[in-house]
Amino acid sequence: MNNCVLFSIPGNELLCHSLTELLHVQQGEAIIRHFPDGETYVKVISNVYEKEAIIVCSLHHPDNKILPLYFLAKTLKEFRASSITLVAPYLAYMRQDKRFTDGECISSDLFARLISGFVDKLITIDPHLHRRTSLNEIYSIHTSVLHASPLISKWIKENIQNAVLIGPDSESEQWVSKVAEDAGAPFIVLEKIRKGDRNVQVSVPQVEKYQNHVPVLVDDIISTAHTMIETIGHLKKADMKPPICIGIHPVMASRAYDKLLKAGAEKIITCDSIIHPSNGIKVDELLADEICKNCFVVD
Numbered sequence: 391m392n393n394c395v396l397f398s399i400p401g402n403e404l405l406c407h408s409l410t411e412l413l414h415v416q417q418g419e420a421i422i423r424h425f426p427d428g429e430t431y432v433k434v435i436s437n438v439y440e441k442e443a444i445i446v447c448s449l450h451h452p453d454n455k456i457l458p459l460y461f462l463a464k465t466l467k468e469f470r471a472s473s474i475t476l477v478a479p480y481l482a483y484m485r486q487d488k489r490f491t492d493g494e495c496i497s498s499d500l501f502a503r504l505i506s507g508f509v510d511k512l513i514t515i516d517p518h519l520h521r522r523t524s525l526n527e528i529y530s531i532h533t534s535v536l537h538a539s540p541l542i543s544k545w546i547k548e549n550i551q552n553a554v555l556i557g558p559d560s561e562s563e564q565w566v567s568k569v570a571e572d573a574g575a576p577f578i579v580l581e582k583i584r585k586g587d588r589n590v591q592v593s594v595p596q597v598e599k600y601q602n603h604v605p606v607l608v609d610d611i612i613s614t615a616h617t618m619i620e621t622i623g624h625l626k627k628a629d630m631k632p633p634i635c636i637g638i639h640p641v642m643a644s645r646a647y648d649k650l651l652k653a654g655a656e657k658i659i660t661c662d663s664i665i666h667p668s669n670g671i672k673v674d675e676l677l678a679d680e681i682c683k684n685c686f687v688v689d
C-alpha cells in the first residue's frame with residue numbers, strides 16, 4: 391500500500407484523513423485554491439511518479455468541484471501517477487437520466503463521460519440508479535458501487551428499540567426490506583390507491599399493528615425532503631409516532647433539514663457521504679475496505 395497516495399479536493403479533508411489513517415497510506419500534498427479572479431490554481435507537491443493516486447471528492451455541489459478535480463487528476467497523470475481513482479461517496483448528476491422535455495440535456499450521461507475521460511476508476515456509494523441497472527451503462531471506466539444498507543441496519547439495531555421501517559412507495563420495497571431484515575425489524579411500504587386521474591390516496595398498511603413502534607423512514611437521498619415530509623404527513627394521519635428519518639446522502643437543498651424537523655421528524659440521521667450536522671453513520675471503513683480490495687489493479 392505504500393505505492394498509493396491520497397489527495398483531497400477542498401471540503402473532503404476529514405474523510406481523506408480518516409482514509410489515510412485506516413489504510414496507512416501517504417497523504418498527498420497539493421495546493422488547490424482560487425486566483426482573485428475566481429480561476430482555479432492547482433499545484434502538486436508530492437512525488438507521484440508511478441504511484442496510484444486516489445482523489446477523495448464527494449460530488450455534492452459538483453459544479454464547484456469538477457474543474458479542480460479535473461485539473462488535479464490531469465496534473466497527477468502528467469507527473470506519471472500510474473492510475474487515478476476517484477473516491478466520490480456521493481455521485482452527482484444521476485437524476486437527469488432522460489430527456490423529460492424536448493431540448494433537455496441528459497446530464498447524467500455527459501457527466502459520466504466527462505469523469506470517465508480523466509479518471510481510471512470510480513468508487514462510490516449507492517448512486518441514484520433510477521432508470522438504470524448499473525453505472526456501466528454510462529461510465530466507461532471501472533466502477534465500484536458500495537452499499538450503505540448494512541451500516542444503516544447496524545445503526546438501527548444499536549439505537550432504536552421496537553423499530554418499524556417505512557418505505558415511502560413500492561419502488562423502495564426491495565431496499566427497505568433488506569435493511570429491515572438485517573436490522574431484525576419489520577417493515578411496511580405505503581400503498582397508493584388511485585381513485586381517479588387526480589385523486590391518489592395513500593394508506594399505511596397494518597397500521598394498528600405498528601402504532602406503538604418507532605417508525606423509521608429510510609431513503610437514499612434527502613434533497614428537498616419533500617418525499618419524507620409527505621410520508622410523515624401520512625404517518626401522522628395514521629396516528630403513528632414521530633419518525634426517525636435516515637438518509638444515505640444528505641443533499642439537503644433549500645433548508646430541507648429544518649423543514650423536515652418542522653414537519654415532525656423526531657430525529658434525522660445520515661451517512662457522512664456528504665458532511666452535514668445530521669451525520670451519524672460513518673462511511674470511511676466501507677470505503678477503505680474497497681480501496682484496499684480494488685485499488686491496486688487497473689482493468
Ligand code: R5P
Pocket residue numbers: 520609610611612613614615616617618
Ligand atoms: C427518489 O427516487 C429518491 O429515492 C428520493 O426519494 C428522492 O431523491 C428524494 O428527494 P427529495 O428529498 O427532494 O424528495
